[in-house]
Each structure stands twice: as structure tokens, then as C-alpha cells.
Amino acid sequence: xxxxxxxxxxxxxxxxxxxxxxxxxxxxxxxxxxxxxxxxxxxxxxxxxxxxxxxxxxxxxxxxxxxxxxxxxxxxxxxxxxxxxxxxxxxxxxxxxxxxxxxxxxxxxxxxxxxxxxxxxxxxxxxxxxxxxxxxxxxxxxxxxxxxxxxxxxxxxxxxxxxxxxxxxxxxxxxxxxxxxxxxxxxxxxxxxxxxxxxxxxxxxxxxxxxxxxxxxxxxxxxxxxxxxxxxxxxxxxxxxxxxxxxxxxxxxxxxxxxxxxxxxxxxxxxxxxxxxxxxxxxxxxxxxxxxxxxxxxxxxxxxxxxxxxxxxxxxxxxxxxxxxxxxxxxxxxxxxxxxxxxxxxxxxxxxxxxxxxxxxxxxxxxxxxxxxxxxxxxxxxxxxxxxxxxxxxxxxxxxxxxxxxxxxxxxxxxxx
Numbered sequence: 001x002x003x004x005x006x007x008x009x010x011x012x013x014x015x016x017x018x019x020x021x022x023x024x025x026x027x028x029x030x031x032x033x034x035x036x037x038x039x040x041x042x043x044x045x046x047x048x049x050x051x052x053x054x055x056x057x058x059x060x061x062x063x064x065x066x067x068x069x070x071x072x073x074x075x076x077x078x079x080x081x082x083x084x085x086x087x088x089x090x091x092x093x094x095x096x097x098x099x100x101x102x103x104x105x106x107x108x109x110x111x112x113x114x115x116x117x118x119x120x121x122x123x124x125x126x127x128x129x130x131x132x133x134x135x136x137x138x139x140x141x142x143x144x145x146x147x148x149x150x151x152x153x154x155x156x157x158x159x160x161x162x163x164x165x166x167x168x169x170x171x172x173x174x175x176x177x178x179x180x181x182x183x184x185x186x187x188x189x190x191x192x193x194x195x196x197x198x199x200x201x202x203x204x205x206x207x208x209x210x211x212x213x214x215x216x217x218x219x220x221x222x223x224x225x226x227x228x229x230x231x232x233x234x235x236x237x238x239x240x241x242x243x244x245x246x247x248x249x250x251x252x253x254x255x256x257x258x259x260x261x262x263x264x265x266x267x268x269x270x271x272x273x274x275x276x277x278x279x280x281x282x283x284x285x286x287x288x289x290x291x292x293x294x295x296x297x298x299x300x301x302x303x304x305x306x307x308x309x310x311x312x313x314x315x316x317x318x319x320x321x322x323x324x325x326x327x328x329x330x331x332x333x334x335x336x337x338x339x340x341x342x343x344x345x346x347x348x349x350x351x352x353x354x355x356x357x358x359x360x361x362x363x364x365x366x367x368x369x370x371x372x373x374x375x376x377x378x379x380x381x382x383x384x385x386x387x388x389x390x391x392x393x394x395x396x397x398x399x400x401x402x403x404x405x406x407x408x409x410x411x412x413x414x415x416x417x
Contacts, residue, residue, distance in 0.1 A: 011142065018135050021082075021193035022147030023114025025128035028090070028186050030154030031097055031178045032120010034363060035246035035267075037113070039162045040100075042250040043171045048106050052251055054359045056338040058106065059247065061079055062113035063364030067357045070122045074353020074399055075219075076132075078117060081196035082131040089127065090187050093119040094240040097179035101172040125151075126356050130349045131194070141290070144336035145282025149275050154348065156271025159264040217343040219350040227408075228354075230401040231342070234294075234394035236353075236362040238331040242324065242388050243363040244370050245308065248380055255379070258314055273325025274332070281333040290338040291406060295399035300326040309384035342405055 011018060030036050037059075045055050076085050096115035103109040128147055136143040165174045222228055237390055245252070253263055286294055304323035335355075343351050370383055 002121040008128075011139065012146070013175075015143070017137075017193050017196060019143060019146050021190060022128040022132045022143070023150035023153075024186060024190055024193070025086075025124045025150065026148055026387060027094035027154045028093070028152035029120050029124035029128075029151060030158055030281070031093060031182070032116040032118075032124065033151070033154070033246075034121075034243040034367075035155060035249075036162070037116060038246045038249050039159060039166075040171050040175075041247065043110065043166075048109060050106075051375065052248070053371040053375035054248070058110055059113060060364045060368030062110050063117045063360055065114045066118035066122055067364060068362040069118055070357035070360060071124060071125070071350070071353040073118070074126050074356065075350045077127065077130045077349030077352075078347060081194070081197060082127045083191055085123070085127055085188050086187075086194060089119050089123040090182055090190065093124070094179040094182040094187075096120070097175045097182065099151070101175040104215070121363070122356060122360055126352055127351075129356075130352050133336060133340050133348055133352075135197075139286060140340065141285025141333060141337050142281040143282075144285070144327075145278040145333040148278055149333040149334065152271040152274040152328070155274070156268040159267045163261060163264050167247070211270060211327070217347065217351065219305055219347055219354065222343055222351050222354060225415070227401050227404050230397055230404075231294075231338075231357050232355075232390075234298060234337060234398040234401075235338075237298060237330075237391055237394050238327055240360045240362040240366045241301060241305060241384075241391075242328070243366040244380070244383075244387075245320075245324075246372065251374065252308075252380060255381075256312055258317065262314060263317055269318055270321040270325040270328065274328040275321050277326045277329025278333045279329075281330045285333060285337045290334050291402045292339050293330070293334060294338070294402045295395055296393040297330040298325075298327075298395050298398070300330065302388045302395075305384045305388035305391065309381040309388070312381075321362045 041055065044050070045052070048055075050058065092115060096112050096119060099108065099112035100116065103112055128150075129144070132143050132147050133140060162171075162174050165177065217225070249263060250348060252258070255262055281293070281297075300323050304320050304327055307320045311319060339351060339355060340348065370380065373383060374380060
């Protein structure tokens with residue numbers, strides 16, 4: 001254990017600039033993530049007189065718009081360095097935070113949600129994962145596991161801060177505070193950290209992890225690859241299911257009579273668990289590769305979905321958050337390392353634009369579909385049991401996809417030899 005900690009400490013000292021930049025990018029993506037927007041869900045529904053289904057539908061439309069925009073916006077990371085993309089993405093995220101606080105009507109609300117999803121959840125994570133995937137080769141899994149801790153920092157701290165600030169000064173003040181934090185602290189700090197590019201060392205290129213980096217695919221080839229869609233059947237389950245819970249947290253709290261502060265206090269459980277299991281996954285990725293872990297990573301989410309559906313006492317919140325943390329730890333680290341193993345590095349920005357767009361699309365469909373079902377009388381706990389079944393079936397699809405990719409890359413290597 002001491003050897004591991006010393007090794008981690010050395011790695012952070014040597015790469016603190018780039019790990020810190022990725023950490024801040026994922027942390028600031030929180031303002032466009034569903035868990036943060038969902039904290040304002042009841043306030044927004046009341047302000048604009050929207051039902052759960054109507055608000056879910058509006059959120060779905062805004063998120064669908066951001067999903068359609070991401071593949072094109074993500075290509076900017078293939079033609080310019082990440083810090084230049086930050087120069088326009090972060091100010092626009094701050095504008096979205098201000099806009100949602102002062103939205104005078106539903107149309108402006110939809111625009112603000114679109115911008116939050118595109119520049120928060122979309123571009124902040126896109127920049128972080130694309131740049132980290134290029135910067136690191138031998139320690140790609142370790143680097144990803146440290147970068148995604150930023151999102152867990154947001155998950156662990158921001159819900160409690162939101163509730164406290166909202167009770168003291170109103171929910172709109174939390175969004176104005178978010179905009180100020182982005183521009184006064186995050187923007188200058190990120191530009192200072194990311195201006196210096198990291199170049200992988202020669203020994204990293206010769207490493208076992210480098211050997212697992214696939215041949216370089218073009219974006220047009222990826223779109224036509226059937227394995228992509230087989231992979232998406234499983235990799236989209238975590239964002240879909242997590243979004244549903246966070247978006248409808250107000251509904252779940254009311255349905256089961258939970259105290260909102262007790263629910264918010266469970267977020268740190270998820271955050272800490274995510275960090276721990278993200279580090280575990282990073283070690284496993286560097287040792288075995290993302291493809292070999294792929295068939296198993298949905299198991300914690302399966303049990304977490306069943307916990308929401310079947311466990312009604314208040315301690316069920318903490319059980320779910322713990323299991324979701326295990327799932328998130330594996331998912332976030334694994335997804336950062338997976339795509340270079342499947343499609344290479346040369347066009348990673350455009351390719352990640354496709355996969356992040358699909359992920360955002362799943363987060364758009366989640367609230368809309370489940371909100372409509374709730375309006376029809378199908379309660380959320382029942383839907384969560386169905387989602388557990390999806391995870392089980394998707395695990396078999398992921399196992400088949402992993403085998404196909406390994407077979408394909410093995411043949412490509414043999415032809416080159």
C-alpha cells in the first residue's frame with residue numbers, strides 16, 4: 001500500500017499540471033450535469049407551471065439539441081489545443097448559468113438548458129477526456145481515474161452547497177454564484193494549466209498500454225462501424241440511469257417522503273465511493289486493458305437500479321448512492337480509456353464527439369421517456385427494475401463487442417507484421 005501511495009505521489013508531482021487541468025474541467029462540468037440542474041427542478045417547474053412530463057420533455061429537447069451539436073463542436077479539439085477550446089466553451093457555460101437564473105419564459109429556459117448541456121456536460125468533459133487520452137499512454141487508466149475525481153468533487157460538495165445557498169438567498173443566487181466561480185476562478189486557472197502541452201515520453205510509447213491503442217480510424221469509418229453501436233447499447237446505460245435518478249430526485253423524495261437534506265447528504269457517499277473505485281479501475285485498466293473489463297462494469301449498476309426499485313426505507317438512498325458510486329468509478333475511468341483502444345488517437349476529438357453526443361442523447365431521452373411514463377402512472381421504482389434488466393442484457397452485448405474488437409485488432413496487427 002505504501003509503495004502504491006508513493007508511486008501515485010510521484011506521478012502527481014510529475015504531471016500535476018495536466019491532471020489538475022483535467023480535474024478542474026470535469027469539476028466545472030457539474031454545472032451542466034443533470035444532478036446539479038435537477039436540484040432546481042422543482043423551482044423551475046413551479047416558476048413556469050410545468051408538469052414532471054412537460055419539464056422532462058423540455059429537458060429532452062434541449063439535451064437532444066446539444067447532442068446534435070457535439071460531434072461538430074468536438075472536432076475543434078482535432079484542429080486546436082484544448083486551452084483554446086476552453087477560451088470559448090467556459091464563458092458560454094457561464095452565460096448559460098446567468099441565463100437560467102433570469103429566464104423570463106419557457107423559450108429562454110430551453111436555450112439556457114441547451115447551453116448548459118452543450119458547454120457543461122458536453123464540452124467540459126470532452127476537453128478533459130480527449131486531452132488526457134492524448135497526453136498519457138502507459139498511465140492512461142491512472143490519469144483518467146484522477147481526472148474524473150473532479151466530477152465527484154462536484155457531486156460531493158455542490159448538492160449540499162446548493163441547498164444551503166438556496167435556503168439562504170434563493171435558488172437563482174446559486175446559478176449566479178456558479179457563473180462567478182467559472183469566470184473569476186476557473187477560467188484563468190485552466191488557461192494557465194493547459195497552455196503547456198504534455199508529450200508522452202519514449203518509454204511510454206513502447207509500453208503495454210501503447211500496444212493496446214488501436215490503429216487510427218477516421219470519423220466516417222467509425223460511424224459505419226457496427227461494433228460502435230453494439231458498444232453503445234451498454235456504455236449508454238450508466239448516463240441514462242444516473243440522469244433519470246438525479247433529474248427526478250424531487251419526485252422520488254416526494255413519493256417516499258424523504259427529507260431533501262437527507263437525500264442531498266447521500267451525495268458525498270457516492271462521491272467518495274466513485275473516487276475509490278475509479279482509482280481501482282484505473283489500476284485495472286493499465287494492467288488488463290479497458291476491453292477486458294468491459295463485460296463486467298455494469299454489474300454494480302444492475303444492483304443499484306434494483307435498490308432504487310425495491311428498497312423503500314431511507315437507508316436505501318445510501319445503499320443506492322454507494323452502489324452508484326462503484327458504478328460511476330468504473331464507468332468514468334473505463335470510458336475515458338476505452339475509445340483509444342477501439343479507434344486510436346489521431347481523430348480522437350471527433351470520435352469522442354460522437355460518443356459523448358450519444359451519451360448526451362441518452363441523458364436527453366432518460367428524463368423525457370421516464371417523465372412520460374410517470375404521467376401515465378408507471379412509477380419510477382417500477383421503471384428502475386426494468387433498467388436493471390437492461391443492464392444484464394447489455395453486459396452480454398459488451399462481451400461480444402469486446403471479443404470482436406480484440407479479434408479485429410489482432411488481425412490488423414498480423415497483416416502489418
